[in-house]
Amino acid sequence: MDYTPNRHDFDRYMTPNYAPQEVIPVRGKGSRLWDQQGREYIDFAGGIAVNALGHCHPVLVEALKTQGETLWHLSNVFANEPALKLAKALVERTFADKVFLCSSGGEANEAALKLARRWAVEHHGEHKDKIISFRQSFHGRTFFTVSVGGQPKYSQGFGPIPGGILHADYNDLESVMQLVGDDTCAIMVEPMQGEGGILPATPDFLEGLRQLCDEHNALLIFDEVQTGVGRSGELYAYKNYGVTPDILTTAKSLGGGFPVAAMLTTDRIAPSLAIGTHGSTYGGNALASAVALAAIEFIDTPQVLEGVKKRHALFRGHLETINAKHGVFKEIRGMGLLMGAQMATEYEGRAKDILALAIEEGLMALIAGPNVLRLAPSLVIPEEDIAEGMARLERAIEKLVVKA
Template identity: 45%
Template structure:
């Protein structure tokens, strides 16, 4: 309890913490100060996708920490070079910019999109269209890009140059485009917005629209990427590629790292001195991320994610058939959401708290969505235990 008291006394009160202090993690499990064990179905908000303290990632961190931790981006390092080449090999991209977080990766994408047209001499193209209910970060630029008013409260005036349209509505998007638009930015699967996947044909239509209008397409895969949806990148489900993509969260399996990937053409927006970061792509962070990429790339790994994701979703659908309280199941792979009917006496917060008491960690979003983003190594028997506990609560 000492850690809870000290945190409450000395740390900014910006988080509604759930009253537990964790001291150990291994695989899909966490232990609190009292020694109670929990099965983690949140993975640090889709971060520890390979589980807590994965032995190979821990070895990579220890090995690199004893060799070289930081020298700045004024010099070359092999872990950064290896990770960049691997990410380009696995994706549509030709270039990578490393940052420290998802917000920083999105900040880089926003700056790149604007400067791309500035470099081409078109200074009137600066506006970026994003989606309603989107979430792109907490910096001023990424907050301005986010399509949720409640997150922006108290921070006005925001940065100019952003507009918002309903997700999955191609006509609304088409009508919003004018000569000032430089990019469209969206999440293939909205996370904080309620676990909402893009419709099957929507991303293809967006890509065609961008091609037709000569504007850039940015995919924010910070939460839905890195194997979370059953493919290495979520947009692979739709057979559509962007011009720019952002990654973070699961990329380091707990070590802070973000990445902004781009095609060679889009990358011309950045040149020497145009963008930088002190800690982006340190040897330590990139060594850990390289091991993450190698593990996810192993044969059958993503196939198992798809199988477990379908198993989990089928179980949730059966709960919906049994309990009228459940009004919707959605998501891709192992990023799933269960929607609770509005106007009921118990919202998502109630279920989050009750499941924690039963030894399961999830979280609630939009007051009515239970979000499940477990480590990708979760086992079916652990899914069964959660379903049983949720069934009893419903």
């Protein structure tokens, strides 16, 4: 029986761990979407920094169609050509020598943490098991990754959390120095905290973490799930800082909307992920790998990466103009096309209110916690869509100001 689902069907058939908007998009093209009633929206949310090339980009569509008619899935019992090509492309474009492919950022971070612990035990003994992360960080939804993440609300209510995990303050090297020691196996950090408020690391902070890891024979893990694949204006954000990690995780923009992720590391560390120590049924899936390779090759070009930096300036300029009129933001920050606007004191906690008002105006946006408006649009969003989207955002903010 054919039927058209509606928002009430979510409440009826789906577990209640999400609270989606009332509209249901059914079609997308570039940086625009259309809902069931045919109403158009400009997309500044990007599927939470996933749709790096917008919706239905012809390069990704062609890669998916071609691979879909050739080979879908083999499992890790066999290698496949798209996965090998993707791994080669990632190695050639980064510090890495080896790649582990999986399906989500949480999986990639789980693999990174397991590898770090196993490497430390193999090379330094059972005592070297401490992992340092940062308050307000976010690393995924597996039990290990929510425990390493610095937001207790995500791990509460599920029983005892894994041990050996310590949390320092982001951009505060002294707080790390108080925790690090010879029992530290890894420090895990986002070059820019995403869910924690779109907060970029300072160069001195990341350089200090690199030095501490070197001094204590610990591994430096960069979680670039949200900042990677062009989002920061470089292929990976570590290139902005000149600080090289030992392990890097990547997802979201990697597949441009197709579920795929990877953990990257070096020949020094990779052998600890020996045969049978870890795996992923769908990791290295031929469909996902083909799409990801097309995304990487398209994005890692001067035209796209320089375009990200140019668009960042346009977004910042529009946000500053809006703020000059309405005074709703305390600070505008971010890198590339992952930007955050922290609410002013009188609008504390009101970022979420903007989302519903923006939908009324035909704009999709995000938040990063209750106090930061987050924008993560397509890396190739047309300038006219930026201007029109910002006009819609300003109308939403005008409504917020009136309601205040």
